[in-house]
Amino acid sequence: xxxxxxxxxxxxxxxxxxxxxxxxxxxxxxxxxxxxxxxxxxxxxxxxxxxxxxxxxxxxxxxxxxxxxxxxxxxxxxxxxxxxxxxxxxxxxxxxxxxxxxxxxxxxxxxxxxxxxxxxxxxxxxxxxxxxxxxxxxxxxxxxxxxxxxxxxxxxxxxxxxxxxxxxxxxxxxxxxxxxxxxxxxxxxxxxxxxxxxxxxxxxxxxxxxxxxxxxxxxxxxxxxxxxxxxxxxxxxxxxxxxxxxxxxxxxxxxxxxxxxxxxxxxxxxxxxxxxxxxxxxxxxxxxxxxxxx
Amino acid sequence: xxxxxxxxxxxxxxxxxxxxxxxxxxxxxxxxxxxxxxxxxxxxxxxxxxxxxxxxxxxxxxxxxxxxxxxxxxxxxxxxxxxxxxxxxxxxxxxxxxxxxxxxxxxxxxxxxxxxxxxxxxxxxxxxxxxxxxxxxxxxxxxxxxxxxxxxxxxxxxxxxxxxxxxxxxxxxxxxxxxxxxxxxxxxxxxxxxxxxxxxxxxxxxxxxxxxxxxxxxxxxxxxxxxxxxxxxxxxxxxxxxxxxxxxxxxxxxxxxxxxxxxxxxxxxxxxxxxxxxxxxxx
Amino acid sequence: xxxxxxxxxxxxxxxxxxxxxxxxxxxxxxxxxxxxxxxxxxxxxxxxxxxxxxxxxxxxxxxxxxxxxxxxxxxxxxxxxxxxxxxxxxxxxxxxxxxxxxxxxxxxxxxxxxxxxxxxxxxxxxxxxxxxxxxxxxxxxxxxxxxxxxxxxxxxxxxxxxxxxxxxxxxxxxxxxxxxxxxxxxxxxxxxxxxxxxxxxxxxxxxxxxxxxxxxxxxxxxxxxxxxxxxxxxxxxxxxxx
Numbered sequence: 001x002x003x004x005x006x007x008x009x010x011x012x013x014x015x016x017x018x019x020x021x022x023x024x025x026x027x028x029x030x031x032x033x034x035x036x037x038x039x040x041x042x043x044x045x046x047x048x049x050x051x052x053x054x055x056x057x058x059x060x061x062x063x064x065x066x067x068x069x070x071x072x073x074x075x076x077x078x079x080x081x082x083x084x085x086x087x088x089x090x091x092x093x094x095x096x097x098x099x100x101x102x103x104x105x106x107x108x109x110x111x112x113x114x115x116x117x118x119x120x121x122x123x124x125x126x127x128x129x130x131x132x133x134x135x136x137x138x139x140x141x142x143x144x145x146x147x148x149x150x151x152x153x154x155x156x157x158x159x160x161x162x163x164x165x166x167x168x169x170x171x172x173x174x175x176x177x178x179x180x181x182x183x184x185x186x187x188x189x190x191x192x193x194x195x196x197x198x199x200x201x202x203x204x205x206x207x208x209x210x211x212x213x214x215x216x217x218x219x220x221x222x223x224x225x226x227x228x229x230x231x232x233x234x235x236x237x238x239x240x241x242x243x244x245x246x247x248x249x250x251x252x253x254x255x256x257x258x259x260x261x262x263x264x265x266x267x268x269x270x271x272x273x274x275x276x277x278x279x280x281x282x283x284x285x286x287x288x289x290x291x292x293x294x
Numbered sequence: 295x296x297x298x299x300x301x302x303x304x305x306x307x308x309x310x311x312x313x314x315x316x317x318x319x320x321x322x323x324x325x326x327x328x329x330x331x332x333x334x335x336x337x338x339x340x341x342x343x344x345x346x347x348x349x350x351x352x353x354x355x356x357x358x359x360x361x362x363x364x365x366x367x368x369x370x371x372x373x374x375x376x377x378x379x380x381x382x383x384x385x386x387x388x389x390x391x392x393x394x395x396x397x398x399x400x401x402x403x404x405x406x407x408x409x410x411x412x413x414x415x416x417x418x419x420x421x422x423x424x425x426x427x428x429x430x431x432x433x434x435x436x437x438x439x440x441x442x443x444x445x446x447x448x449x450x451x452x453x454x455x456x457x458x459x460x461x462x463x464x465x466x467x468x469x470x471x472x473x474x475x476x477x478x479x480x481x482x483x484x485x486x487x488x489x490x491x492x493x494x495x496x497x498x499x500x501x502x503x504x505x506x507x508x509x510x511x512x513x514x515x516x517x518x519x520x521x522x523x524x525x526x527x528x529x530x531x532x533x534x535x536x537x538x539x540x541x542x543x544x545x546x547x548x549x550x551x552x553x554x555x556x557x558x559x560x561x562x563x564x565x566x567x568x569x570x571x572x573x574x575x576x577x
Numbered sequence: 578x579x580x581x582x583x584x585x586x587x588x589x590x591x592x593x594x595x596x597x598x599x600x601x602x603x604x605x606x607x608x609x610x611x612x613x614x615x616x617x618x619x620x621x622x623x624x625x626x627x628x629x630x631x632x633x634x635x636x637x638x639x640x641x642x643x644x645x646x647x648x649x650x651x652x653x654x655x656x657x658x659x660x661x662x663x664x665x666x667x668x669x670x671x672x673x674x675x676x677x678x679x680x681x682x683x684x685x686x687x688x689x690x691x692x693x694x695x696x697x698x699x700x701x702x703x704x705x706x707x708x709x710x711x712x713x714x715x716x717x718x719x720x721x722x723x724x725x726x727x728x729x730x731x732x733x734x735x736x737x738x739x740x741x742x743x744x745x746x747x748x749x750x751x752x753x754x755x756x757x758x759x760x761x762x763x764x765x766x767x768x769x770x771x772x773x774x775x776x777x778x779x780x781x782x783x784x785x786x787x788x789x790x791x792x793x794x795x796x797x798x799x800x801x802x803x804x805x806x807x808x809x810x811x812x813x814x815x816x817x818x819x
Contacts, residue, residue: 023617024618024619025616025617078539078544079536080496081495082495082498083498083518083532087528090522091529094528133641211385211387212385213385214387220645220649225387225391230608232395233608233730233732236755238614240618241617242759245395245398245739247391247736248392254388255380255384258388259383259384262379262383262384322671398736398739399740419741419742422742506707506726506737506742507726507727508705510727523648
């Protein structure tokens with residue numbers, strides 16, 4: 001990046017570091033933080049959507065739907081999340097290929113699972129044979145997103161369900177007095193008001209999501225953990241910038257990054273809670289009203 | 295093909311080391327369902343070890359940190375607050391990597407601390423093993439999360455109880471032991487149960503991070519991954535490990551539920567806190 | 578007649594042109610110098626990268642490199658994420674059950690034990706030996722009386738020896754040589770161990786055509802000496818050549 005980086009072996013210390021920290025692999029390392037942020041930005045709305053579906057299922061009077069909701073939420077709570085993160089991508093991948101196989105190759109007579117092999121016909125392969133690298137990367141990333149959204153959707157469902165139940169009964173009774181149906185009362189009264197009760201739980205889940213992102217590394221995605229491990233290992237003279245084992249510094253940098261994210265999220269949610277508490281019939285809302293008057 | 299009885303003998307204690315079962319793990323087409331059932335089940339021994347020891351030490355340490363955080367003196371509450379922020383604010387997975395790479399840099403023969411009249415030698419070579427090093431990280435992690443729970447509970451102790459303690463002339467350690475501590479436990483117990491469950495779930499990350507498996511002995515999830523890699527079939531090993539963990543979770547809820555009943559025994563029925571499985575914390 | 582011949586020739590040329598459009602994806606580890614590693618400019622470099630590019634050029638294929646970690650390199654080949662494995666993988670019977678190999682492009686390399694200077698060679702039988710998981714060396718250590726300590730990457734096996742966590746590491750001589758030569762604190766101990774066959778390229782068992790293409794190219798490179806040139810360039814003058 002800099003002019004003087006042409007021959008690093010003759011450079012004094014700080015210049016060597018300047019060149020080292022701006023090498024191609026280090027730039028990839030910095031970019032991988034963006035991959036982490038991208039995952040957060042994509043998973044959050046999806047998890048919210050899944051959670052809303054789950055909460056509706058938990059609320060529902062239609063028993064099978066209710067049971068599906070209960071089963072979904074309890075299964076995710078009872079099983080370590082890492083099991084889901086590793087199981088869902090490979091199971092979903094095989095599932096999609098199996099479905100495509102049934103559709104595209106109806107006359108295939110051999111079993112799909114032969115010994116330890118999972119063999120489907122060529123047309124059923126997903127991503128398709130001959131797809132370029134970016135398609136495969138996006139597909140892999142999408143599988144990871146689905147796994148995360150499934151797990152966090154269950155947590156969000158739980159929180160939203162609790163928040164829906166926390167809306168004061170008086171509000172719902174008033175809606176009934178006005179002749180609204182259950183669905184109308186839900187849409188116009190419960191839904192807008194539940195967010196302030198959901199916020200503490202949602203902020204908690206957001207923090208949890210932030211702290212689960214290093215597990216992307218296990219799904220083969222070149223994220224920050226991959227690069228920290230790669231760059232930190234001792235390097236011989238085959239490399240342009242030989243150095244001893246520096247992994248502890250790289251992981252310290254990752255820790256600082258995540259601490260910063262946590263701190264920033266706490267501040268962000270604090271601001272959001274304050275904003276949403278305006279006009280609410282809660283202690284916080286009351287406090288804000290007093291302050292506004294004073 | 296191995297029978298289930300042979301699998302049981304060869305593999306159920308294999309996670310403890312080579313001397314407790316068959317030396318080599320089953321490979322490829324040789325793997326039967328019973329192999330997976332017993333090897334993964336045996337691996338649970340390590341999950342229980344990590345979770346049990348971490349919760350045990352973490353409980354006492356967390357009480358200390360919570361009291362420090364609750365105290366008025368900034369010399370106590372600032373470091374406690376920083377400790378809790380550090381371990382709650384960063385992912386456990388990264389904590390494992392960081393501490394392992396730090397332990398690896400410690401001198402093999404131990405650290406000598408000259409104390410003037412004698413030299414104290416800290417034998418640090420065990421810290422790079424999973425059984426000691428990962429346990430150390432898990433203890434610190436659960437201490438931070440539990441300390442936050444206990445701190446919240448300390449702030450919520452009913453005023454009336456504390457005033458009654460003062461009226462009876464209870465001070466210092468007696469006041470702590472008879473009034474503050476039981477109340478703190480009672481108020482935080484449902485959340486602490488969740489914390490215990492999540493710690494148990496996090497023990498699956500130990501062999502996924504930097505800590506190596508010695509003699510190929512690891513915990514349940516390590517073996518589940520081994521089987522999936524060997525058979526390319528996730529639909530047997532992962533549901534097995536999921537089922538084992540559901541059973542373990544139910545066992546924890548049951549045990550902690552019994553303690554909850556004891557903690558609430560002095561309250562009238564409607565006021566007793568029921569344990570509701572409400573996940574709040576993950577690493 | 579002339580027109581027909583010309584059209585057929587044009588068709589044949591465009592067919593080979595189309596074949597040149599077929600992308601062959603080469604899977605490698607990227608963490609095993611000098612076979613394959615990611616250099617500081619974030620590019621793949623190493624003996625196998627040079628070899629792979631040369632082979633693709635000779636076979637008129639367009640090749641794309643894919644990095645995959647060692648533990649899932651075979652399952653992901655079978656699943657179709659890439660078409661070949663060219664990652665310092667030794668040909669063994671156990672691996673042959675799952676994938677197919679081309680002929681070897683590098684002779685069997687003795688595996689060596691490396692340890693901190695002054696370590697007694699008795700650790701080979703009874704000490705703690707580090708090795709990368711799912712390698713032939715790990716399999717060998719598991720069968721001797723020593724304690725196997727497995728790591729997912731080769732880097733970590735070396736730092737385990739340095740930190741004292743392991744008494745010695747068993748790995749390919751070619752991998753260890755650069756490291757031991759540059760490190761003042763490491764030396765080789767004990768006798769070389771011959772485990773596994775030569776290094777070959779792995780492919781799915783169903784890809785017979787691609788395998789034959791690569792086999793032919795490797796044979797060609799052996800005959801005209803270009804393979805030996807690459808071997809000497811990356812592994813030094815003493816490396817066994819074809």
